[in-house]
Amino acid sequence: MSRALTRLLDFDDQYRRDQKQDQAFLHRRDRRFAQQQQEQGKPLSVPAWLQALHALNDQRRDSGPDVRLRRWRQARWVFAGLGAVLGAAFMLGLLVYDGGRQINLTLLMALVALQCLLAVLTSVQAWLGWQPWRGLFGAQADDDPLASLRPALSARIAHTGGLLFAISGLLALLVMVVVQDLAFGWSTTLQTSAEGYHALVSLLAQPWQTLWPEAVPSQALVSASQFYRLNSEGAVSDPALLGTWWPFVLMLWLSYVLLPRLVLLVLAGLQVRWQARRALARHPGYAPLLYRFETPWVETRGEEEAPRAPAEATVALSPLPASSTLIHWAGAGMRSGAVVGALSRGPGPRQLRAGGNSTLEQDAEALREAGQRREPVILVARGWEPPTGELSDFIMDAREQWPAGTLLALVPLADEEGAALTDRGLQAQWQRFVERQQDSHLLLCAPEAQSDNTPVDADHGR
Amino acid sequence: MQTMDANDTGKAADSLPRFAVVGHPNKGKSSVVATLAQNDSIAIAMEPGTTRDSHRYPMKVDDVTLYELIDTPGFQRPRKLLAWLQGHSLSASDRPDTVAAFVNQHSDDPRYHDECELLRPIVAGAGIIYVVDGSVPYNREHEAEMNILRWTGRPSLALINQIGSDDYSADWEAALGQYFQIVRRFDAVRAPFEKHLDLLRSFGELAPKWRETLDAALEYLQALKFGRDHQALEQIADALIDMLGHQETARLGEHQDARPLLPQLRQRWQAWQREREQRQRRAVEDIYLHRRLQREESDLTLPDESDLFSERTRQLWGISKGQLAAAGFGAGAVGGAGLDAVTFGHSLGTGALVGGLLGAAGSYFYSDKLNKVKVGPLSGGFREAVYGPLKDPQFAYVVLGRALVHWYQVSQRNHAGRDVLVVTDSDGHWLDVLSRGDRNALQKSLQALARRRFDPSKRQRLIEQLELAQQAFAQWQLEQF
Incomplete structure (x- = not known):
């Protein structure tokens, strides 16, 4: 039987094997072969291609016919x-x-x-x-x-x-x-x-x-x-x-x-x-x-990024401590009376602001003022945004300045109106943040349901 | 993905267009990179705000890098960083050096790990692509970040990414214009391919020396897109060839009745068709590098009754016998009737009545010939029962319509998209966009496939016909939406 027949069958076999491969791999492989052949001045032909693949795969052709x-x-x-x-x-x-x-x-x-x-x-x-x-x-x-x-x-x-x-x-x-x-x-x-x-x-x-x-x-x-x-x-x-x-x-x-x-x-x-x-x-x-021989191999993807599953976290929400001191991180929920009503006990809570577009000096002032009140502090943050290093620094600074044992309740919100965070992924993100701080007096809390939404002056605490 | 090399040298890197995609955490930096790098593993891999190392995504042509995107962690302590810079700078002229000094001094400081990661490529010569979320109101809290970037003195472009439904892009544009050379809007999830190219072209405007390389890269990307569209067509053509001509066979004794075999053969035929269709779907997704795509698609279903023009069939494939007959489409005596299969009964308009009588004759002619088991001649004491191919002309258009819907959605989908791809059956008369001659030629080829009289030498011709169908479908989609 002629070589042309064997070549056809060989090509068909390779085609079937290649169907299980992704196109990117095939293009890369064949383009590389074409470039090598050109560099070495060798003909770019199907037999040469098959031979190269056989050599790479260490396939020895049977002596007998197909x-x-x-x-x-x-x-x-x-x-x-x-x-x-x-x-x-x-x-x-x-x-x-x-x-x-x-x-x-x-x-x-x-x-x-x-x-x-x-x-x-x-x-x-x-x-x-x-x-x-x-x-x-x-x-x-x-x-x-x-x-x-x-x-x-x-x-x-x-x-x-x-x-x-x-x-x-x-x-x-x-x-x-x-x-x-x-x-x-x-x-x-x-x-x-x-x-x-x-x-x-x-x-x-x-x-x-x-x-x-x-x-x-x-x-x-x-x-x-x-x-x-x-x-x-x-x-x-x-x-x-x-x-x-x-x-x-x-x-x-x-x-x-x-x-x-x-x-x-x-x-x-x-x-x-x-x-x-x-x-x-x-x-x-x-x-x-x-x-694939003729077309340049265009790669944009980089290498594959292995999926990185975040560490497991069991969300443990603590009861909201009684407090009338609120710190709004980056102004989270500051303009919402519902937020203030749900988080603070008693009328006229002290609302402070830190992070965001506040200066570092304003952060330090908020810390000092909150520490002087000698009661648990509620730190309100936007739950849909990831906690940053600045927030972590702020908590560490608070711990250094405040009296030992001061409870700090971190309350990530689901929206600016004070809804509790329900998304499990976001909750886990905040839980992991709290665990990373290794602070036993730092609690992860959720706002409690509030029937009386008293409007509060947004600039009250400034 | 490659972790940034600490020994990057500014001069060497400066010749290669590199773009560090930076911003506040969780504002869509990785989505932008995923779309531009056509890598769907980026967006999926990370939890929002958890990118901790910079990752490079080079655009290479035959192993030669033309440009590089660098995905970076978000700013963690911008105000402290800015304060450090202000505290160490004497005048505006030393600002870039001060930023470099910050990176040098804090490279081992875990607190500034993210800042060092994002500033290192910029200090080494990369252009800046600053990403903000245009769906939230402008907030001055980003000004520290923007100031830091301005201090680097590198060419910079601000990108307003639209994550939510609200639009505050105009406010952002006004504010960002004060800090960045170029401001662009870009929806990383929904922007069509042409917008990707426009954006990359904007990158080239950041520095004259990058423009030529970026233009060359754009040409390659454009050719790559055409190549992929053609490869997808080949996959669709091969699936059509296989599916329309497929037969299931079983052995029969000399006196055995073939009729009881019908349900079994039919079931096998249907299962094979589904598997083949799924294989085609995966192949097309692989061509467009969508490797983590989740897809929802109804199974290709053959009507239960032997009469394909039953009421149930009409519901399933959306066309009645009368409509099928009336919508002759002028494609020839026996084949014309099927062309309206994909119109789902909405197509008795332009051209539908032309050739209706011929089409009617064809459809009724076919209805008697469908779904039967044929028995071959006696050979070695056995006969062969054969089921298929399904000669109903509407079957070809259902398969083709479904394949084109899937192709269109996959080819238009960005790699930042995380939602499930929902593939619906084609529900419009996209064939109307094709010229009469092209419709007839396509019809002839599909008929030949269904009769197993398709010469392999005609494959290229079929691909050319499908290319026209592809263009018609894309045009129809654009007109619809």
């Missing part, structure tokens, strides 16, 4: 064997000569013509892609890469059988010529004159008349060879003369059975190779491969 070609190879051997046997049998049957009457050249020529016709039909069928025998193979897989080559492959098998048929027939003829006294004659029901018959055989002998003139029957031989089965008494004046037809028969077989088969077999082989190349060029993986 298993998918085995069936075709076996069929070829069977047809060759059958052809050899049938060819010899055919010729022996045709040349049976018991002395009763001559071997009829007309029949022989008709059978040669039939052989020739069959050979041509086989090739025409393959060229047209017609497969009347398709059902014999049963259901064919839709994705068989050899599907489009079946007619050509079948024709090649048929021609192999035909060639062996012709060769064994020729050998049988030669054997019979040597071991028997064959006497050829011609007979037909049609009113054909010896001149007409001579014209026919001369026409058939055209291809070899200069090459081997003895193999061209003379007018005398033709006239002497006509026989009628009823005319059993018709004595043959020169029996040896009838045997001189054998060079003509030999050349007839050679020229109209063996040579056409040989030529058509070669053509079928070329057709298989050509169609295998065409199938490769039309393979769904071929154009994308060329695209």
